Amino acid sequence: MTEKLVIIGNGMAPGRMLEHLLEKAPDRYQVTIFNAEPRVNYDRIMLSPVLSGEKDYEEIIIHGDGWYIKHGITLYKGHKIVAIDRQAKTVTSDHGVTEPYDKLVIATGSVPFIIPVPGHNLPGVLTYRDLDDVRAMMLAAQSRAKAVVIGGGLLGLEAAAGLNAQGMDVTVLHVMPTLMERQLDPAAGYLLQRAVEERGIKVITKANTQAITGNGKVEQVELADGTVIPATLVVMAVGIRPNAALAKEAGIAVNRGIVVDAGMRSNDPDIYALGECAEVNGMVYGLVAPLYEMARVAASQLAGDAAAAFVHSDTPTKLKVTGIELFSLGDFADGDDRQEIVLRDASAGVYKRLVLKDDRIIGTVLYGETADGAWFNDLKKKQTDISEMRDTLIFGQSYQGGAPLDPMAAVAALPDDAEICGCNGVCKGKITGAITAKGLTSLDDVRAHTKASASCGSCTGLVEKLMVLTIGDKYNPAAVQPMCGCTTLGHDEVRRLIKAKSLKTIPAVMQELEWKTSCGCAKCRPALNYYLVCDWPNDYADDYQSRFINERVHANIQKDGTYSVVPRMWGGVTSASELRAIADVVDKFEIPMVKVTGGQRIDMLGIRKEDLPAVWADLGQAGFVSGHAYAKGLRTVKTCVGSDWCRFGTQDSTGLGIRIEKFMWGSWTPAKVKMAVSGCPRNCAEATCKDVGVICVDSGYEIHFAGAAGLDIKGTEVLGLVRTEDEALEHIVALTQMYREQGRYLERIYKWAKRVGIPEIKRQIMDDAEKRKAYHERFVFSQKFAQVDPWSERVSGKDKHEFRPMASVGFAEAAE
Amino acid sequence: MMNWIAIGTLSDIPRRGARCVATPEGKIAVFRTADDQVYAIDDHCPHKGGPLSQGIVHGAAVTCPLHNWVISLETGKALGADEGVVRTIQVKIDGERLFIALEALASRAA
Numbered sequence: 034m035t036e037k038l039v040i041i042g043n044g045m046a047p048g049r050m051l052e053h054l055l056e057k058a059p060d061r062y063q064v065t066i067f068n069a070e071p072r073v074n075y076d077r078i079m080l081s082p083v084l085s086g087e088k089d090y091e092e093i094i095i096h097g098d099g100w101y102i103k104h105g106i107t108l109y110k111g112h113k114i115v116a117i118d119r120q121a122k123t124v125t126s127d128h129g130v131t132e133p134y135d136k137l138v139i140a141t142g143s144v145p146f147i148i149p150v151p152g153h154n155l156p157g158v159l160t161y162r163d164l165d166d167v168r169a170m171m172l173a174a175q176s177r178a179k180a181v182v183i184g185g186g187l188l189g190l191e192a193a194a195g196l197n198a199q200g201m202d203v204t205v206l207h208v209m210p211t212l213m214e215r216q217l218d219p220a221a222g223y224l225l226q227r228a229v230e231e232r233g234i235k236v237i238t239k240a241n242t243q244a245i246t247g248n249g250k251v252e253q254v255e256l257a258d259g260t261v262i263p264a265t266l267v268v269m270a271v272g273i274r275p276n277a278a279l280a281k282e283a284g285i286a287v288n289r290g291i292v293v294d295a296g297m298r299s300n301d302p303d304i305y306a307l308g309e310c311a312e313v314n315g316m317v318y319g320l321v322a323p324l325y326e327m328a329r330v331a332a333s334q335l336a337g338d339a340a341a342a343f344v345h346s347d348t349p350t351k352l353k354v355t356g357i358e359l360f361s362l363g364d365f366a367d368g369d370d371r372q373e374i375v376l377r378d379a380s381a382g383v384y385k386r387l388v389l390k391d392d393r394i395i396g397t398v399l400y401g402e403t404a405d406g407a408w409f410n411d412l413k414k415k416q417t418d419i420s421e422m423r424d425t426l427i428f429g430q431s432y433q434g435g436a437p438l439d440p441m442a443a444v445a446a447l448p449d450d451a452e453i454c455g456c457n458g459v460c461k462g463k464i465t466g467a468i469t470a471k472g473l474t475s476l477d478d479v480r481a482h483t484k485a486s487a488s489c490g491s492c493t494g495l496v497e498k499l500m501v502l503t504i505g506d507k508y509n510p511a512a513v514q515p516m517c518g519c520t521t522l523g524h525d526e527v528r529r530l531i532k533a534k535s536l537k538t539i540p541a542v543m544q545e546l547e548w549k550t551s552c553g554c555a556k557c558r559p560a561l562n563y564y565l566v567c568d569w570p571n572d573y574a575d576d577y578q579s580r581f582i583n584e585r586v587h588a589n590i591q592k593d594g595t596y597s598v599v600p601r602m603w604g605g606v607t608s609a610s611e612l613r614a615i616a617d618v619v620d621k622f623e624i625p626m627v628k629v630t631g632g633q634r635i636d637m638l639g640i641r642k643e644d645l646p647a648v649w650a651d652l653g654q655a656g657f658v659s660g661h662a663y664a665k666g667l668r669t670v671k672t673c674v675g676s677d678w679c680r681f682g683t684q685d686s687t688g689l690g691i692r693i694e695k696f697m698w699g700s701w702t703p704a705k706v707k708m709a710v711s712g713c714p715r716n717c718a719e720a721t722c723k724d725v726g727v728i729c730v731d732s733g734y735e736i737h738f739a740g741a742a743g744l745d746i747k748g749t750e751v752l753g754l755v756r757t758e759d760e761a762l763e764h765i766v767a768l769t770q771m772y773r774e775q776g777r778y779l780e781r782i783y784k785w786a787k788r789v790g791i792p793e794i795k796r797q798i799m800d801d802a803e804k805r806k807a808y809h810e811r812f813v814f815s816q817k818f819a820q821v822d823p824w825s826e827r828v829s830g831k832d833k834h835e836f837r838p839m840a841s842v843g844f845a846e847a848a849e
Numbered sequence: 850m851m852n853w854i855a856i857g858t859l860s861d862i863p864r865r866g867a868r869c870v871a872t873p874e875g876k877i878a879v880f881r882t883a884d885d886q887v888y889a890i891d892d893h894c895p896h897k898g899g900p901l902s903q904g905i906v907h908g909a910a911v912t913c914p915l916h917n918w919v920i921s922l923e924t925g926k927a928l929g930a931d932e933g934v935v936r937t938i939q940v941k942i943d944g945e946r947l948f949i950a951l952e953a954l955a956s957r958a959a
Binding site: 550551552553554555558559577578579580581582583585586590592594834838839840841842843844 | 854855856857861862863864865866868869870871872873874876879882883884897898899900903904905906907908912914915917919949951
């Protein structure tokens with residue numbers, strides 16, 4: 034019979050333990066996880082890149098929902114365990130779920146240490162621990178105001194760099210004389226401070242925080258020497274302590290952390306602990322490598338291997354701030370029995386220090402140039418006698434054995450058991466072995482199979498070099514798909530640079546971004562035209578020669594070169610006079626086919642290009658405007674008859690649909706946008722497979738998005754419920770604008786949403802009123818230039834050349 | 850005999866664009882590139898007969914609006930992996946005025 038394994042906590046350590054356990058003993062346990070955070074397992078090491086905006090939450094998920102389903106694991110999200118009953122062998126959550134266990138794993142992690150100064154509990158004081166903290170910081174950063182980070186260690190500096198990248202004015206307060214004093218000697222600490230200050234972050238060392246003050250929220254931080262620093266956000270990043278309270282209440286032995294033996298077992302033989310909450314041999318840990326080692330040991334123990342034991346090893350520290358290279362390992366305090374080798378290169382901003390004892394490396398600090406970190410780590414681990422190479426040791430591996438080697442050769446020279454990925458304990462031989470045995474050709478594959486560079490990512494360069502060494506040209510490092518053959522840049526990069534460099538014409542983009550062709554191609558030109566129309570609505574002159582024919586002539590080209598014409602029927606509602614006008618046009622121009630479309634309007638097919646302006650003129654007389662049935666823009670808003678007619682209707686769905694269409698018509702979007710509004714959950718307008726849909730309910734309007742019913746079929750995601758029609762319109766407009774600003778050309782909403790993450794979109798549109806209003810405003814501004822009926826413009830003579838031949842030749846002679 | 854027929858002026862055609870010349874044998878597409886080169890080819894893609902004059906002009910090539918074949922304006926040949934060729938027609942620019950050579954038409958008319 035399967036045993037019941039219950040895990041309290043769903044961080045990286047228990048996640049890794051489960052991976053090992055599923056490998057070793059896949060059927061032994063029925064697993065239940067309680068996670069106090071309302072989400073799946075994600076890579077906490079990558080929170081700093083999320084804060085700085087370099088990554089999205091979706092990119093740092095380790096185990097998505099599907100993983101838990103696939104392995105039959107029950108995950109209670111947002112359930113905090115409040116009691117362990119060791120007699121009954123059960124745990125109980127704050128939502129009242131009680132679960133029995135045969136084996137229990139406690140992985141409650143750590144809690145941030147809060148300095149108990151007056152004002153530490155004011156609104157605006159945050160810690161830096163999980164995704165909620167990061168989101169709160171990003172929200173605060175929108176004010177572009179002042180932030181104070183208390184703590185100049187690893188976490189504090191990463192938080193400061195992230196907030197700085199988000200546009201805040203940041204001051205770091207550090208109680209010690211130099212930054213990161215536990216990992217860096219004073220010289221490197223000084224270089225680091227200079228680098229941090231060069232980024233515009235202020236650093237105050239020897240800063241003793243005395244109080245945080247403000248009227249109902251944070252307004253300033255006061256230091257013991259009387260200095261007062263204004264701030265609207267204070268981040269406390271002064272350290273963590275093991276979260277062992279739950280274990281203590283249950284009567285399990287607790288010292289600093291939950292006391293476990295080398296097999297990760299507590300004094301209750303059925304209860305294990307691992308991760309930051311565990312204390313083994315008197316040590317507690319906060320870096321990922323030893324935590325993953327604990328995970329390996331615990332999994333082996335649970336699988337029945339009683340010999341598996343945790344062994345302490347030093348872990349190198351790296352700072353994850355883009356542009357700052359820093360590596361520190363081991364013990365680097367001065368001492369009589371120790372010698373040191375130091376290299377300084379002030380102009381290059383390089384500082385390297387090796388601490389030796391008995392001709393062996395015991396500590397390393399590298400700043401500015403860290404490529405040799407892996408090699409020094411290897412020498413230290415193996416206790417290699419370095420007396421032979423002492424003179425050149427500090428110059429690194431490439432200088433050993435005579436002539437300097439290139440970096441590639443340095444990697445090639447590493448022994449197979451040299452550790453490449455410190456986070457996951459992956460050595461060179463394991464990586465090259467997997468590349469060869471499994472025929473891996475991409476970095477993602479190597480990450481999936483070996484975990485190398487899959488956590489903090491700082492060894493990515495080394496892993497890539499190994500790939501080149503192993504498979505040569507077959508490794509293609511281009512991670513971004515270029516827009517087209519004219520450039521090496523991807524869509525996102527181009528969009529970012531258009532804004533960053535204020536590029537406002539297609540030639541300017543091509544010049545500045547070094548296009549490889551003189552005037553682009555049919556792929557990049559329409560994309561660039563859209564990006565410029567979207568980003569500079571009032572400045573950019575739309576380049577019609579860069580538009581696909583349908584958008585250039587505002588009709589749909591058909592296979593025989595004729596066109597089809599679809600006038601707008603607001604919300605799918607029409608009238609006798611409109612239908613009569615259409616009938617007259619059909620007769621007059623002998624239009625061969627009239628068809629009702631899937632978008633609740635009427636399509637006239639087989640119109641000669643030369644006739645288009647005349648057809649539009651007649652339709653315009655009856656009040657019709659272009660339906661943009663050809664546009665990467667707002668197409669239709671389907672509706673049902675709603676509360677005006679239907680006995681089930683809850684709201685005026687027809688009215689709302691018409692209102693949305695009248696507000697949004699004419700807007701250009703990355704790909705077509707189709708909408709629908711249904712008056713009740715019976716959903717007659719089929720709103721749940723649209724780009725944006727609304728389901729009216731008694732209590733308001735449920736907004737849906739990211740559906741698809743074309744190449745792919747996909748039900749919508751729910752954005753949220755709003756109370757009034759005005760709110761519904763504002764949310765839909767903001768969502769569309771967010772998509773307009775972020776979508777890649779031809780990328781439908783559902784693909785964009787998958788890329789940026791549904792939670793992120795909900796956060797910006799539903800939760801962040803300020804952001805929503807800003808999106809809304811930008812859309813409204815852009816509409817001032819977009820809402821011009823293209824048909825009436827052409828009836829008045831615009832682009833005349835499009836609709837008539839430049840000459841007719843040969844006919845006169847032929848008639849003779 | 851080469852028969853040069855006036856079809857209009859350079860400014861009749863937008864840069865990176867095309868206009869059509871109607872003939873009894875079908876339309877001829879006349880292209881003007883970004884650097885004011887002018888080319889004429891049959892307005893009929895070798896693939897499925899798409900109107901090349903409606904395509905996006907880039908460099909000395911046009912992308913057919915129906916299925917994205919790329920046709921060289923100089924040679925009339927399909928570029929890339931596709932195979933096919935469309936007739937090219939000689940063009941002469943005299944100052945602003947444009948002429949195309951219509952041998953076949955002229956001889957038939959004569």
